[in-house]
Amino acid sequence: MDMNTEVALVTGAGQGIGLATVRRLLEDGFHVVMIDRKSEPLTAAAAALEAEGASVEHHALSITDRAAVAALMAGLPRVDVVVNNAAVFWDGKFNETGEDDFRKMYEVNVIGTFIVMQEAVKRMNRGGRIINVASRAYLAGYAHAAYGTSKAGVIGLTRSSAIDLAERGILVNAVAPGLVETDMFRSLTPDRQQELIAKQPTKALGQPEDIANGIAFFANPRTRNVTGQIMTLDGGRSMGISLY
Ligand SMILES: NC(=O)c1ccc[n+]([C@@H]2O[C@H](COP(=O)([O-])OP(=O)(O)OC[C@H]3O[C@@H](n4cnc5c(N)ncnc54)[C@H](O)[C@@H]3O)[C@@H](O)[C@H]2O)c1
16 A cells, blocks of 8 residues: 555445445545454455455454554554444334443444544544544434434534544544435335335435445545534435425
């Protein structure tokens, strides 16, 4: 790897939106560091990319493991972009959400994101760009007491850290996807999937590449002077369905 090549780190890179983001950032000229908790799909995805000649490396670890995240960051030649995409999801009505479930979701989606951000900024000596993957669910959602709250936490973390990190030349932004065709979406029942698609003004299911495109905008070194912003990529649903 040429030392002038910018390095982008993507969490949850083994599949779905994370993997589409890896592909897009490779097209945009980054060396990409792929991270995922699940070793097998991560290794297979990285091997397929390497076979195509892509400049990637992969590390199986959980974003909640600070020591592992710190060791990884310390070993990288530079860190320019971090995409905090890894998260867990399950539906659960408010009354049926146990405290353990609530803590578990917060542990990965918010604290894991916080850990990766904090360890990455130690290496961002010449500035950098952080993109957090939230969800339209931060606004509210049926049976989303835990998930929606965790994603509201990601938005709060994005906006507050954007203020603190601006003086170091680090831009922090977020994307808030709506429905996207990945395993996370496929974990819903077919009826629920159709019900949700019908609520989107576009009546279309987003693709991982649509979200990667928004992430690539914030990751691009030509995107300057933009921080603390949320790009909502949700087929227009956040405008309010009562309008239609
Ligand atoms: N798919 C959707 O409809 C949708 C909608 C809104 C937001 N999102 C958000 O987009 C992001 C990606 O979602 P996706 O649909 O591609 O999900 P996915 O479940 O297909 O992929 C998530 C990846 O994150 C990894 N991961 C989970 N916990 C981890 C941890 N502790 N450490 C490291 N890796 C971990 C998983 O192993 C998996 O590979 C998530 O932040 C999700 O909340 C998705």
